[in-house]
Amino acid sequence: MPADEAGELPVETELALRQVLQDVLGLSDERVSELDEDSGLFGDLPELDSMAVAGLLTELEDRLDILIEDDEVDGDMLGTFGGLLDFLVAKRSEKAAQASRDS
Amino acid sequence: MLVGTWPSDAYFVRFDNDRGKRLLIVPPLFDEANKLRHMIMETMRALNTAGIDSALIDLPGTNESPEPLPEQTLHGWIGAVEQSCKAFSATHILAVRAGAACVTAALPCLLYAPHSPASQLRSMIRARVLSEREAEREVSREELLAEAEHEGITLAGYHLSADMVRQMQGFFVSEVNSTTIAQSEIGGAPLWLRAEPDHDPDQSKALAARIEDLMS
Numbered sequence: 159m160p161a162d163e164a165g166e167l168p169v170e171t172e173l174a175l176r177q178v179l180q181d182v183l184g185l186s187d188e189r190v191s192e193l194d195e196d197s198g199l200f201g202d203l204p205e206l207d208s209m210a211v212a213g214l215l216t217e218l219e220d221r222l223d224i225l226i227e228d229d230e231v232d233g234d235m236l237g238t239f240g241g242l243l244d245f246l247v248a249k250r251s252e253k254a255a256q257a258s259r260d261s
Numbered sequence: 262m263l264v265g266t267w268p269s270d271a272y273f274v275r276f277d278n279d280r281g282k283r284l285l286i287v288p289p290l291f292d293e294a295n296k297l298r299h300m301i302m303e304t305m306r307a308l309n310t311a312g313i314d315s316a317l318i319d320l321p322g323t324n325e326s327p328e329p330l331p332e333q334t335l336h337g338w339i340g341a342v343e344q345s346c347k348a349f350s351a352t353h354i355l356a357v358r359a360g361a362a363c364v365t366a367a368l369p370c371l372l373y374a375p376h377s378p379a380s381q382l383r384s385m386i387r388a389r390v391l392s393e394r395e396a397e398r399e400v401s402r403e404e405l406l407a408e409a410e411h412e413g414i415t416l417a418g419y420h421l422s423a424d425m426v427r428q429m430q431g432f433f434v435s436e437v438n439s440t441t442i443a444q445s446e447i448g449g450a451p452l453w454l455r456a457e458p459d460h461d462p463d464q465s466k467a468l469a470a471r472i473e474d475l476m477s
Contacts, residue, residue, distance in 0.1 A: 182456055208388045212384045213384060213388075228390045
């Protein structure tokens with residue numbers, strides 16, 4: 159993967175994650191901009207139940223063009239904003255690396 | 262606004278003044294129908310003001326319908342939509358989200374943010390896997406799907422027949438005789454994503470205006 163793409167990937171992914179969380183939870187612009195890596199998600203936000211998490215992950219799959227396996231979904235991945243972001247960035251890097259190997 | 266079981270035991274909410282433009286609305290499937298009902302109703306009010314009659318049906322087995330949901334299939338719902346179009350003398354159909362899989366190309370169709378039933382099923386099964394895990398029961402998507410294809414399954418409180426599960430996996434949204442209205446044309450956050458149902462009056466107004474354009 160070219161270096162410039164590697165640099166853009168986390169920024170793009172973070173923007174997409176903030177947008178999807180805003181859409182799912184109905185957060186204000188201010189509230190969504192305050193989310194940092196330690197902000198609690200699943201377990202801390204009562205409205206984020208299993209249905210909402212399933213919708214959130216499906217929307218992230220669509221917007222980021224990735225596939226999340228159910229056995230990858232656990233407390234570490236969903237517990238905090240930072241945990242979920244790290245997972246998504248790793249998923250997209252894997253996919254980009256796979257695509258460059260295939261081409 | 263009229264509500265009730267009309268013309269037979271099918272439940273309709275409708276604005277009906279015998280006008281020339283008549284829109285039959287097919288709701289989204291399952292929990293998304295609840296999340297978008299307010300938006301759809303306000304869109305119908307705006308269409309009424311714009312001189313367009315509309316009817317929102319309940320798919321058999323959903324909402325106020327007296328039919329049992331476990332006996333329903335997507336094929337059956339397509340038949341129900343066809344009958345409702347005839348009963349309402351519809352000139353156009355608006356299908357919302359995965360409701361787009363329940364229309365045929367006999368009338369011009371407007372598809373708002375169409376979504377495949379296969380994706381919706383995938384998300385509903387994921388929710389079930391996660392809630393089972395919360396209850397400390399490990400079950401995989403594959404196990405649930407295998408059981409669902411033989412015996413049916415309850416997902417998010419909806420009991421789906423084995424036929425319904427099989428059909429949801431294989432159905433595609435038809436693009437014949439249809440025009441897609443994307444969420445980007447309406448603006449705002451997609452209301453079907455909200456964890457708690459919400460409403461945005463501007464989105465209803467924008468959707469009604471877009472429908473009015475497409476029906477003129």
